[in-house]
Amino acid sequence: MLTACGVGQPSLEVKKGLDIWPKIHSEVAQDPEIERQVSALLSKMTLEQKVAQMIQPEIRDITVEDMRRYGFGSYLNGGGAFPGNNKHASVKDWVDLAEAMYQASVDDTLDGIDIPTMWGTDAVHGHNNVIGATLFPHNIGLGAANNPKLIEQIAQATAKEVMATGIDWVFAPTVATVRDDRWGRTYEGYSEDPEIVKAYAAAIVHGLQGHAREDFLGDDRVISTVKHFLGDGGTVKGDDQGNNIDSEQALFDIHAQGYVGGLTAGAQSVMASFNSWQGEKIHGHQYLLTDVLKNKMGFDGFVVGDWNGHGQIPGCSNDNCPQAVNAGLDVYMVPTDAWKPLLENTIAQVRAGIIPMSRIDDAVSRILRVKFRAGLFDKPSPAKRPHANNTQLIGHEAHREIARQAVRESLVLLKNKQQLLPLAPNQHILIAGDAANNIGKQSGGWTITWQGTNNQNSDFPGGQSIYDGLARQITQAGGQVELSENGQFETKPDVAIVVFGEEPYAEGHGDRETLIYQHGNKRDLALLKSLKAQGIPVVSVFISGRPMWVNPELNASDAFVAAWLPGSQGEAVADVLLKNSEGKIQHDFTGRLSFSWPAHPSKPVNRFDQEYAPLLPYGFGLSYGMSSTLSDSLPEETGAALNTSDVYEVFNGKTQQPWQLRLFSGKQNLAVTASSMTLASLSYRTIDKEIQEDAFRLDWQGTKAGVQFVSGNGFREDLARYQAGGGVLSMTVKRGNTVADQAFVGMHCESEGDMPGSCRAQVDIGAELNKLEAQQWQVLSIDLQCFASQGVMFDQMVMPFELSATGSMSLSFSDISIKPAGDKQATIHCQD
Structure with missing residues (x-):
């Protein structure tokens, strides 16, 4: 059905100040020859062919024949989507699907056009949808490492593993500046402060795409996406897909700095955010998408939507939304079977004058510009590219060593009573907690499956749990190690290392009312207290996607390490916790908090707040030899008691x-x-x-x-x-x-x-x-x-x-x- 979906209705009045926004000078300058090629190709395209370039369906909802018939400009696999719907799909399975889709896109027998398609994927902490890939620490841990050079190496390694599966385009980096840790995507952010975010955005883009004058989008590189534009880390109460009510100046100063870094480095795509700003959905926000991002900041790549995000615009549905393209969206991400009516409705709306033809031409020009820059018209098909089907690149040892370095540098030591750490490995050490030998839990969401759930250690060939690394080093040094999830033991240990924390989650599934850890079910605290009551020193290794209110757990620990979500190479934790066999420090703690640690479970706390009273401040982190400042008597009253009126x-x-x-x-x-x-x-x-x-x-x-x-x-x-x-x-x-x-x-x-x-x-x-x-x-x-x-x-x-x-x-x-x-x-x- 053709409707205008509210087109022409005035948007919410927002104070506009274009002078706030800078002109970005991208390292990737426009090439007159590419612009000529774009114009020439555009002039030959029908309306149907143009709109097909703007439609991005998902692999579970289209066939190769659909690609041949319509010639979609791109397609994606969402979290938990695999070739043949097989979680254990081989590298060859991934490449075979990429090859089939590519060949169908350049087959002009049905749609009359031979423009190569692109495959986009959420490779957000390594090539995390593929069995055996190197999984790096999630962004929150990388923020604690504060090492842009390392971040670029991580991105470059990720690009190579992605290229091995025939995929062209990565939906990373996330450059959200997180202001309320109750948000379920907190771990996708590097920091609560934009200083690290800005530097990391440039580093990730360079690592994925290469540098403009060196190896830009060459055989080792993929197209990057800075996301999610804009303000997703600043919604009220950390509500995923909620409303950001910051001023425009704060929107730029806090939430846009990752785009300054990423776009300057030459990012070729930007993903629109699910959230609203001042009550208006970003997917339909012409001021931010067009006036700010494209016109003022000068972004000349394309804007892609997020998972049916256009359907959340008032008056729209997943299959009918001219407001989005009129506002500046260039590519509809439209999983499910809504792609076909959306394509048909959009074509009809252009013919009816609801969507100007000039807007379609602009969107398609941007898509083609990126494809030409990426060399997709000149590169071989996916199966014939240099890294295609190179199974040795998936989980390559050089990549795993980068991951191990990232794990070591991301660990933050919050407490070290009487210099308990580092531990001599030749002791009798108990390893306890349900995260100790659980690679899926230590890797978090966006790990093989969307939520990171229903994974077993066998799903991570080449990966190691935290226990694996500890056990190997303790045994080699002549010590004794005992693994017991519930803390039971045969012989009383000299010390216990308890690895515990949040269960995996992604996006809004991780939204919380408070930051109280295990509110109402303190089973991990009971484990810590049980060990302490037996006179056993306790080292807590806390797995989490955010800082949490863990005062009781801190009180029950002699040492406490924020390990975040370290990914597949958990063995590197042992490199920092344990001395070597000669009794010397192997690696010191260098990680520092890029998020303030909360003193209250439900009051956001951020660096430079007017009233700044965290439990531990931004930048905090102990190294060996430093005095531990946390007492064993932190307040344990949550301050989150409900009144009878809290219905x-x-x-x-x-x-x-x-x-x-x-x-x-x-x-x-x-x-x-x-x-x-x-x-x-x-x-x-x-x-x-x-x-x-x-x-x-x-x-x-x-x-x-x-x-x-x-x-x-x-x-x-x-x-x-x-x-x-x-x-x-x-x-x-x-x-x-x-x-x-x-x-x-x-x-x-x-x-x-x-x-x-x-x-x-x-x-x-x-x-x-x-x-x-x-x-x-x-x-x-x-x-x-x-x-x-x-x-x-x-x-x-x-x-x-x-x-x-x-x-x-x-x-x-x-x-x-x-x-x-x-x-x-x-x-x-x-x-x-």
């Missing part, structure tokens, strides 16, 4: 964000989009309680069916503090004259890749419904511990309420919420 609403007359109300019956599932709906034997309709349509009624007729509130954005929500605060699931209900044969309320945090049935719980409410007086509004509440005891993790909630019933029943709801401190008075409680 988390799921439904209060209307469904609250980010939840969506759905009906289900058997395997059928239906989103509620009208005031009256029916699915199989279940009927839904809105009713009036206090005001018009402020409640809803469900009517069952036999078979099992029900309703559920599910995550509307696919992300997990952090509700841990409600469980920790003695919370309840409360619902205001009115039942009819009969009660169902069976009725259960459920919650779960099951997400993509989890085992079926995991992190899911149900509570039988049938008996309590029977006790309620018919046709009267009453409150029924369930102690959250009833769900937690069955395995629900409240910091990863994806469905806070599900009601399933069998039989005949009528039940109405006016409120569904999670309330603090009500467990003792709950209708159904599970604690003494």
Whole structure:
């Protein structure tokens, strides 16, 4: 359907100050010959061919024949997408797909054009989608290393491994300046301060693309992308894809410095961000994309969207969004099967004058300019390029040594009581904690799978866990090592090294309400305290994607190391923690905090704040011989206690964000989009309680069916503090004259890749419904511990309420919420 989607409506008024923004002098100057070639090719292209250059589908949603038919300008593999949908796809499988797509793109028999396509991938800490690739520390650890030369080496090694699989283009570097560590993408940022970000952006771009006058986009190089433009690290409360309300001056001073560095170094693409600035989505923000980035800053490459980000613009959908291209987006990233109607709608909108032809020509010129600069018209096809199918490049030992250096330099020593570290390796050393021998956990998100979950150590050939490195060195030095995840041991050790931390996550799945580590479930703290109580010195190695409020864990540790997310070469941790066999230091701690360590779990703290009171400041880090300044009696009160007014609403007359109300019956599932709906034997309709349509009624007729509130954005929500605060699931209900044969309320945090049935719980409410007086509004509440005891993790909630019933029943709801401190008075409680 052709619509204007709100085109022409005024955007939110934002104070504009183009004088704030500089003119960038890119190292990659325009070449008159390339400009001539672009113009000549553009003049021969049909509208259909031009728009196809602007469409970027995903490998799970197109075929080689689709490429032959439409000639897409580019395509991508998202996190967790592999050739043939095979996680263990070989290097040859990757190259074969690249070759097939390339040959289809230059086959002009169907689409009449022979422009080479490009393959883009998220190689964000190495070629992280490919089994056996070198996985470098995530950016937060690299920021602590503060070594731009090393960063360039990492990027160059990554480019070579990418080239071995036939891929042309990398969606890196991320240059977000992170201002609230509750953001789930904090670990993708180098720092809370732009000084490191700016320098690193240039280094990464040079490493991926090469230098303009030396080896620019040669056989060892790939096209880079600075992302995400703009302000994603500064959203309110660290909400992924949320709203940045900074002033325009702060937007430049804090959030744009990575673009100054990256664009000066010659980055050829920029990815638009999911977030908004001052309430306006960046994907549709003409001022920032066109007036600032292209016109004032002079960027002459192309702007690519992020995963259906255009569909979030008000009035748009994934398959219909002229606002985005009119605002300055050049390439729609459009996974799923929305690519075809989007292509067709965009063509129709150009013909209708909704999108000016001049804007299409500008977008396609930018795409072609980059392709000519990258030599795609002259280079051999992917299978015939110099590094193609070179399996030895994947996880090459030289690359792994760079990774080991990065691990060593990224470690930050926060506490070292009585100079416990470095440890003599000829002792009896216990290695404990669930991250000690877990390469997937130490590597974090964006590791083989999107979320970094469901990986085993066998999925990392050539990689080593932290335990692997410790065990090898301790054994070689004549010491004894014992691995015990839960801290149990046969012989009392001289010292324990406990490796623990966050589970892997990516993007909004990592968003948190607070920075309290293991809020409501302090199992790792219990392990530390247990060892301490036995008189065993404890070295904590903390795996995390951000600084966290770990005061209790710091108090229970004699030494504490922030290891961040070190990647596949965890053995390098031992190089710093252990002395050599001669009793000498192998490598000192040189890492320094590029993020302030928080003194409070929910108050952002950043360098140069007017009131700057971190637990440990930006730039902090101990080296051997330096005095440890942290005491063993840091405050352990979280300061995050909930008031009775802190009610988390799921439904209060209307469904609250980010939840969506759905009906289900058997395997059928239906989103509620009208005031009256029916699915199989279940009927839904809105009713009036206090005001018009402020409640809803469900009517069952036999078979099992029900309703559920599910995550509307696919992300997990952090509700841990409600469980920790003695919370309840409360619902205001009115039942009819009969009660169902069976009725259960459920919650779960099951997400993509989890085992079926995991992190899911149900509570039988049938008996309590029977006790309620018919046709009267009453409150029924369930102690959250009833769900937690069955395995629900409240910091990863994806469905806070599900009601399933069998039989005949009528039940109405006016409120569904999670309330603090009500467990003792709950209708159904599970604690003494």
